[in-house]
């Protein structure tokens with residue numbers, strides 16, 4: 032197994048809550064699956080994860096079951112047995128659900144979760160990890176083995192920016208490869224009086240990608256359980272999410288595809 | 301005019317040492333000193349002291365505290381001990397003594413103690429309120445900062461805020477303070493502190509409102525030991541009338557320790573059209589392990605619109621648990637205030653936001669409201 036091919040791991044992290052990590056993780060997974068990749072989405076917001084809420088899944092097995100099986104007998108452990116498949120729109124991807132019970136979430140061992148992630152990497156082209164916004168052992172472990180960390184931020188008010196800054200500094204000082212940290216701004220143009228350039232200057236790095244604010248679309252997606260990228264409706268948010276994924280896969284969006292020339296682009300051409 | 305001090309200390313060496321400190325302190329004058337409490341009680345009044353320092357480690361001096369307070373009714377009685385314990389505070393406050401000092405003390409500490417306890421005296425024990433949330437962005441820092449301000453204003457008593465959101469504490473920004481010390485240093489030093497010296501770790505915000513700020517860097521969080529953190533809360537109880545604690549999201553050693561050390565834990569959540577009710581229900585299931593959870597766990601929703609009695613009732617129905625307070629959606633007001641380091645309460649004292657926060661303060665203080673829900 033030493034030479035086995037390991038897939039790409041994308042962790043979606045932030046230092047503030049409710050910045051869109053779950054929404055974006057889901058859409059990344061769905062978009063990658065739509066492009067034909069084998070994808071697994073892992074809900075590592077262990078206590079109050081929303082992945083299954085947003086996708087309207089009722090998982091029969093969770094990360095806790097996976098970890099328990101692994102800890103019981105590593106040799107017969109088959110990680111795929113613990114996944115829930117999302118395939119509502121004929122774009123299937125696997126979901127490793129967060130523990131159902133809070134006690135389980137609280138007591139889970141980081142080393143075992145790491146092993147589960149490594150096993151997933153062997154089976155999937157892409158493993159997308161949604162997290163809770165904090166520096167925890169488990170998040171640092173995920174970031175360590177990640178190919179890319181999408182560090183998501185929003186610019187709403189000063190405390191959030193302060194935390195983005197201190198988190199960004201901490202990540203750098205922890206010795207993570209700076210190339211793999213991608214600062215992504217979400218909810219751009221939302222109600223704020225703060226200048227983006229000031230934020231970039233403060234952070235000492237530019238945003239790799241910017242996602243527009245569209246609360247209606249985001250909310251609708253959560254209520255219907257349909258990822259934006261799978262929705263037939265074209266919106267700037269959907270386009271920019273797909274563009275972000277395209278930058279990660281190095282596959283530009285095909286011009287012929289139905290929504291790639293959105294009204295948004297037309298306006299600016 | 302200097303404070304006239306009487307010192308009562310059983311140990312000869314300590315008596316000498318402390319006498320030296322008092323003599324050297326500006327604005328203090330050693331009027332008399334005794335090794336035996338009986339002598340001090342019998343003879344000390346001749347010297348018309350302003351301050352009586354009584355060593356409570358020797359003999360039965362603790363049981364004589366009430367005598368000291370009665371005999372020197374025009375003076376403030378301060379207790380001296382090697383180490384502070386929560387039970388001391390209770391006894392001391394009950395006996396009517398004014399404050400407490402760890403010995404040996406320095407001239408600065410003596411001055412600080414007198415200044416600290418001058419206004420309010422040692423507290424017989426603050427009420428402690430923790431603000432828990434399942435997920436982040438619950439609106440709790442906004443709420444706590446304004447509630448602290450409201451409680452201090454309404455009661456004129458000492459209110460302390462502890463920012464235990466150890467990785468990403470925002471209280472310093474909200475309250476516009478640049479703290480010299482934070483919860484990190486307080487936790488590190490707590491075993492050597494007394495209520496007087498711990499007070500110096502809190503930054504002043506406003507009349508009667510002080511804050512112990514969060515760490516300046518997320519990686520410092522793991523240096524805060526849980527035992528020391530709980531001791532900060534215990535000691536702070538003798539410094540304030542009300543203590544409000546901001547917590548990190550979810551269940552973790554800090555939030556659990558704080559909830560256990562609190563009289564009431566408010567589970568706070570923001571209405572955002574997501575799964576906030578379900579998340580709160582799951583968290584409440586955990587809190588239900590406490591036999592007295594109904595009194596100790598209360599719930600608050602923020603960003604509620606419309607913010608009225610019906611909505612509160614609906615939320616309570618959906619949750620299956622009483623809702624203690626609802627705070628209206630006033631994003632523009634609260635976010636602009638936080639950006640400017642101002643208190644929304646103060647910027648717009650007549651806003652519905654301010655009214656609901658004031659009402660929660662009244663609930664805490666113990667006033668009844670007939671008009672809840674009809675702002």
Ligand SMILES: Nc1ncnc2c1ncn2[C@@H]1O[C@H](COP(=O)(O)OP(=O)(O)OP(=O)(O)O)[C@@H](O)[C@H]1O
Pocket residue numbers: 045047048049050051052053054055076081162163164217218219242243244245246247249250253268435436572573574
């Ligand atoms: N680009 C966007 N425009 C408008 N609203 C958005 C956008 N992205 C996310 N949202 C909204 O923001 C809220 C938070 O999103 P989400 O739950 O994905 O964040 P999160 O970072 O996972 O939060 P948490 O830290 O609580 O898990 C949701 O209501 C979602 O609809």
Ligand SMILES: Nc1ncnc2c1ncn2[C@@H]1O[C@H](COP(=O)(O)OP(=O)(O)OP(=O)(O)O)[C@@H](O)[C@H]1O
Pocket residue numbers: 047048187188190433435436437438439440441442443465470549602603604627628629630631632634635638
């Ligand atoms: N009553 C309210 N109405 C509308 N917006 C609010 C209200 N209270 C807070 N907010 C906004 O919600 C965001 C989060 O508020 P706040 O920082 O107080 O929450 P928190 O629970 O402390 O978040 P964190 O998890 O980041 O510590 C801020 O942008 C704030 O301005």
Ligand SMILES: [Mg+2]
Pocket residue numbers: 052053054076080081161162
């Ligand atoms: Mg999430």
Ligand SMILES: [Mg+2]
Pocket residue numbers: 440441442465470546
């Ligand atoms: Mg906060």
